[in-house]
Amino acid sequence: MFQSIIFDLDGTLIDSRAAILDAFGKALAARAMQPLIALSAVRIGPPLAETLRELTGSSDPALLDSLAEHFKAHYDSTGYQASEVFAGIPELLEALAATGARCFLATNKRYLPTCLILQHLRWQKYFEAVYALDRETPRLPDKTAMLAHLVAEQALDARNSIYVGDTPEDEAAADANGLPFAAVGWGYGSFPATGMRCLATPRELIAFLTQ
Template identity: 50%
Template sequence: MKKHLIFDLDGTLIDSAASILQCFALAFSSTGTPLLMPLTPDVIGPPLMETLKRLSGQQDDTLLKTLAEAFKHHYDNTGYLQSVVFKGVPAMLQQLNDQGYACYIATNKRFFPTEKIIAHLGWQPLFKGVYALDFFKPAVSTKAEMIARVVKDHALPVAECVYIGDRLEDGQSADANHMAFTLVSWGYAGDVGLRAPHWHVCADVDALPTVIATLAEKTAHDD
């Protein structure tokens, strides 16, 4: 039985592309740093420092820290408020809670703005825990490690868990933990064509509870 649902955030529950890209643009312009590549939604998803290295083409720690601080200043004060919830997500999350699923968030976004977004949206009652790479001290380095810590901290049986995200990295992170994965294709990079054959796919927010229920029934049947 699948009882525990771990969600990615950006591209899965919320669309924060416009605000994130705007804050990247402000970070680069305010520091006078040239952008190596266009600011398009496909740059969103990896951890902040990794993205800044890619956008700047630089490895200099001082420059990257300056860019990071500029981005954080813009995003943490006003940018996070511009996050848009995908249509149908609040009702879907409430339905899953009402059906008895325990929901968690595990995101590459930093914990500070993640917590602010969850509070701003009034979603605290819907999640048993909210996790980011830098939630842990010391910070974990990959999403796979983060998912493993969520499982460990809550003593969750992996066979009862599903990770839900919109990127191939999300599925690979679930695989690393031997966890079921559902790829949602309404997000930033739901590349269904490149998915692993054992992953499940959901193209519609309203259909996700049915997909999860089907997984639960399949697991019960297999048992």
């Protein structure tokens, strides 16, 4: 059994797609802008600034900062509450808590709304610590650096720890840090090139993590 389990959030534990796309739509509307790509085609998971650049085709810091503030004003007030929990995840978290495993979150979502979501769902008790790119100063560049920081700060043994996520980017970040990786099949990513076996349900994930 793994002693430490690190989870991605969006696409792994919660379905935040509708809430995030709504906040992007409201941010663009506030600046009377139309997205370059359909909102329905937006990838869920990358950092906010990256997605705003993709939606606008702009690298203008002033514009991106303005859009980010509009996004945050909606998402951080009430928008985050529209996130939905994937079926079977509460049972997963309860099962892991019963084993005594140390659980952590490592997400590209900003730190503030991540904490708000945990409070809203009453999930704080399940996670020993939460890691996000903007939790650190200076901001961490990517998830690979975030996992490295988490492993070092928490003094984890990579051989007995695992990262659970839903995208090839999550897999790459785990590999770069020598962490085993568990791919879930109910999220936003796919693993066609890697041949990665995806766990189809949270029940399968429980069995895998506690074997």
